[in-house]
Amino acid sequence: MICNEIRLEPMSVDATTVRRIAHLARIAVTDDDIPHLQGELNAILAFVEELDTVDVTGVEPMTSVTPMALIQREDVVTDGGYPDDIVANAPMTEDHFFMVPKVVE
Amino acid sequence: MNAHTRPADPAKLIKGATGDWEIIIGMEIHAQVSSKSKLFSGASTEFGGEPNDHVSLVDAAMPGMLPVINAECVAQAVRSGLGLKAEINLTSVFDRKNYFYPDLPQGYQISQYKSPIVGEGEVIVDMLDGSRFTVGIERLHLEQDAGKSLHDQHPTMSFVDLNRSGVALMEIVSRPDLRSADEAKAYVTKLRTILRYLGTCDGDMEKGSLRADVNVSVRRPGEPLGTRCEIKNVNSIRFIGQAIEYEARRQVDILEDGGVIDQETRLFDAGKGETRSMRSKEEAHDYRYFPDPDLLPLELEEAYVEELKRGLPELPDEKKARFVESFGLSSYDAAVLVAERETADFFEAVVAKSDGGARDGKAVANWVINELFGRLNKEGLAVTASPVSAAQLGAIIDLIGEDVISGKIAKDLFEIVWSEGGDPRQIVEDRGMKQVTDTGAIEQAIDAIIAANPDKVEQVKAKPTMLGWFVGQVMKSTGGKANPQAVNALLKAKLGIE
Numbered sequence: 259m260i261c262n263e264i265r266l267e268p269m270s271v272d273a274t275t276v277r278r279i280a281h282l283a284r285i286a287v288t289d290d291d292i293p294h295l296q297g298e299l300n301a302i303l304a305f306v307e308e309l310d311t312v313d314v315t316g317v318e319p320m321t322s323v324t325p326m327a328l329i330q331r332e333d334v335v336t337d338g339g340y341p342d343d344i345v346a347n348a349p350m351t352e353d354h355f356f357m358v359p360k361v362v363e
Numbered sequence: 364m365n366a367h368t369r370p371a372d373p374a375k376l377i378k379g380a381t382g383d384w385e386i387i388i389g390m391e392i393h394a395q396v397s398s399k400s401k402l403f404s405g406a407s408t409e410f411g412g413e414p415n416d417h418v419s420l421v422d423a424a425m426p427g428m429l430p431v432i433n434a435e436c437v438a439q440a441v442r443s444g445l446g447l448k449a450e451i452n453l454t455s456v457f458d459r460k461n462y463f464y465p466d467l468p469q470g471y472q473i474s475q476y477k478s479p480i481v482g483e484g485e486v487i488v489d490m491l492d493g494s495r496f497t498v499g500i501e502r503l504h505l506e507q508d509a510g511k512s513l514h515d516q517h518p519t520m521s522f523v524d525l526n527r528s529g530v531a532l533m534e535i536v537s538r539p540d541l542r543s544a545d546e547a548k549a550y551v552t553k554l555r556t557i558l559r560y561l562g563t564c565d566g567d568m569e570k571g572s573l574r575a576d577v578n579v580s581v582r583r584p585g586e587p588l589g590t591r592c593e594i595k596n597v598n599s600i601r602f603i604g605q606a607i608e609y610e611a612r613r614q615v616d617i618l619e620d621g622g623v624i625d626q627e628t629r630l631f632d633a634g635k636g637e638t639r640s641m642r643s644k645e646e647a648h649d650y651r652y653f654p655d656p657d658l659l660p661l662e663l664e665e666a667y668v669e670e671l672k673r674g675l676p677e678l679p680d681e682k683k684a685r686f687v688e689s690f691g692l693s694s695y696d697a698a699v700l701v702a703e704r705e706t707a708d709f710f711e712a713v714v715a716k717s718d719g720g721a722r723d724g725k726a727v728a729n730w731v732i733n734e735l736f737g738r739l740n741k742e743g744l745a746v747t748a749s750p751v752s753a754a755q756l757g758a759i760i761d762l763i764g765e766d767v768i769s770g771k772i773a774k775d776l777f778e779i780v781w782s783e784g785g786d787p788r789q790i791v792e793d794r795g796m797k798q799v800t801d802t803g804a805i806e807q808a809i810d811a812i813i814a815a816n817p818d819k820v821e822q823v824k825a826k827p828t829m830l831g832w833f834v835g836q837v838m839k840s841t842g843g844k845a846n847p848q849a850v851n852a853l854l855k856a857k858l859g860i861e
Contacts, residue, residue: 282649283470284463321456321654328659333398333435336405337419344415344423344525354414355513355522358465362514362521 269307270300369496371584375543379615384581386611387588388547389539391576392554393532394564395508396439402507402531403430403473410570414524422529424468429657436531437661439563440480440505441671443533446561446678447500449484451668455504457658460650466510466523474534476652479504480661486537487680488546488553489698498550499538508532527571533564539578539588544607548600551575552702556679560704574598579610581618589614590624594638597631606631610638682707690714690724699732706731709746712753713760726760734777755780758787767791769798771843799845805853808840809833813857820858827860 271279276296280287287295341354350357376383401408404421421428444451456478459471481503489495510528512521535554541547555573558564566573575598580591592614594606609631614624629638677685679701686697686707701707713727735756739749759776762768768776768791776796780787791797799805812833813820823829830851837850 282461282463282651319654321656322659324659326659328661329431330434330437331405331431333400333433334405335400335407337400337421338406338417341413341415341418343420344418350520352516352522354416355516355524356415356465357517357520358523360514360517360519360521361465361512 269303271296271303369540369542372542375546376584377581377611377615379619381619383584384611384615384618385584386542386544386607387539387580387582387591388541388543388607389578389591390537390541390547390550391578392535392537392551393508393574393576394443394535394554394558394566395572396436396505396531396533397563397565398433398435398439398531400433401529402433402436402505404529406529408530412526414522415526417526418528422468422525424470430473430655432658432661433531436505437480437663438671439531439561440503440533441663441668442561442675443535443558443563444481444484444503445668445672445675446557446563447481447484447486447503447535449500449503450482451663452478452480452482453663453665453668454478455480455661457505457655457661458652459655460506460652462650464509465521466512466525466528468510468525468528472507472509473655473658474506474652475504478660486550486553486557488549489694490545490549493694496540496546498540501536501538503533503535506532506534539580544604544611547577547607548604551600551603553679556702560676560678562676568599571598575603577603577606577610579607579614580624581611581614589618590626592624592627592629592638594629594631595641599633602631602633605633605636606638609636613638676704686710686724690728692724692728696728696732699736700728703746706736706746709749709753713757716757717754722757722760723764726764727757730756730760734774738777738781750781750784751777755784755787762787762791766846767797769843769845769847772796772798775843795844797844799841802849802853805837805841805845805849806857808837808845809850809853809857812836812840823858823860830854830858830860833858 273292273296276292276299277287279299280295345351345354345356348356371385373383376385378384395408396402398408400406401419401422404419406419406422407417409417415423419428421430441451455475457473458476460474460476461471463470479502483502484500486498486500487495488498508527508530510523510525512523514521516522537550541550551573555564555566558573559566564572568574574596577594577597578591579594580589582589592610594610597603597606610629617624628641630641631638683694683697683701686692686700687694692700699706700710710727710731713731714722714724716722735746735749735751738751739746744750756777759773759780762776763770763773776787776790779785779790779794816836819829819832823833833854834847834850837845837854838847
């Protein structure tokens with residue numbers, strides 16, 4: 259798991275990585291925004307880095323600290339049937355479809 | 364890995380200008396899980412439906428919504444794993460696969476990356492020529508389907524429908540064990556058959572229930588694997604074959620011209636019969652997988668898996684072996700019958716007599732495959748919609764076995780039952796279709812023919828193959844009802860030929 263790899267160097271992001279992350283999330287970021295976003299991300303990474311000081315040798319990676327099993331539900335149709343609500347917040351709709359700028363290969 | 368152990372088969376190599384090339388194919392099959400509701404929401408999975416009608420707030424990724432897993436989808440994945448003779452992982456984990464696309468409202472697909480629910484298994488594939496090979500299964504994992512985009516409704520906008528968003532898929536990943544387009548087609552066909560037997564996927568490719576991503580590379584026989592290209596989302600078995608043929612040839616041409624293959628994602632254009640590059644897809648490969656914090660690991664009990672195992676139906680390989688063993692069928696006939704569970708069930712229903720006995724399996728197989736399938740195909744009907752029931756077909760076969768009707772009359776009878784229905788035994792009785800086995804009546808017919816054709820009687824003495832003409836005449840004068848064996852024997856005696 260990514261979270262318990264032991265890092266010798268403190269992790270930080272450069273300006274290129276910030277641009278790449280923004281692009282992957284399709285968030286428009288101007289060059290002016292990059293330095294302070296880079297600073298904020300690095301501050302978060304430094305804060306989280308403290309966890310690296312904990313010795314987790316032999317500990318299974320976990321995603322939850324609650325000692326409970328994954329809740330399962332029965333296979334019955336209990337939801338849906340309200341397309342008006344589904345598209346209510348969409349900027350553009352037609353016949354209950356979402357309309358988005360054309361995306362086609 | 365099988366890729367290095369399976370020796371190159373000269374018959375499957377493709378010829379290039381500079382020598383032979385071997386095609387290496389691996390597949391990722393996306394099979395829609397048969398369930399009423401979605402993997403993590405209570406919305407319907409039913410095909411069709413008005414736009415965004417089968418969508419819950421979970422599927423639309425509204426803030427604050429949490430996924431709750433559908434127990435039946437888990438059971439279906441385990442059943443599929445057992446059917447692929449695969450190991451079931453009692454602990455598996457759901458991860459987020461992050462990418463941006465308008466038909467993926469969450470911005471990530473919930474999938475299984477490092478810890479899938481099903482591990483290594485295998486599928487045995489029989490080819491029509493009688494050869495067989497094994498395809499290694501690397502894994503099977505559960506994941507969400509995305510929504511559907513329509514690009515032809517508007518000049519500048521795409522339309523998005525989320526009805527399919529969140530429907531459970533099983534991604535079944537094979538080892539690169541396939542060596543030709545025909546093998547790939549046979550593998551998908553077999554996998555589809557297994558899933559349909561299990562009832563875990565309906566295999567309806569027209570509705571997109573089964574789609575394939577095909578990885579193709581070429582190499583000189585015995586050399587290391589070449590660079591592969593992935594052809595995305597091919598949705599028919601025929602297209603899978605065409606895409607592979609085209610792609611392999613394209614790669615060979617590039618390599619022989621001294622070029623290199625770029626590892627890339629390609630699309631198959633069914634209209635043009637060619638693959639082409641999806642340029643923008645490369646960067647999107649940075650999926651940044653991480654465990655989904657909304658979901659705990661999926662833990663299964665050994666006893667639960669055992670329980671599902673006990674509930675599995677007989678699978679095609681076992682059924683085929685049993686048909687060969689118990690009914691003496693040829694491997695080919697057995698394969699034809701087990702290709703669909705409904706067909707195999709129909710065959711067995713015809714074999715079983717109402718008194719608990721069994722009819723002759725070979726005779727039944729002949730009738731089911733040659734007469735019934737032939738007729739069903741002609742009308743475009745499924746076996747479940749057959750106008751001739753298993754009981755009716757059984758009765759027709761009995762009438763032949765009892766020498767009540769000849770094989771030829773049986774075909775007429777089959778046509779009557781097909782179009783009019785009714786009890787075959789009664790029809791034979793009412794319409795006087797019984798075979799004449801009364802030698803007196805047959806002799807009378809023979810005598811009349813001999814008397815009327817002295818010239819032919821002379822000829823047959825010199826040329827015994829003329830006997831066929833006499834048989835034909837007797838059958839004609841008895842309305843086809845004379846027992847052919849009796850006619851033959853009596854004719855030979857009367858004409859004095861051996």
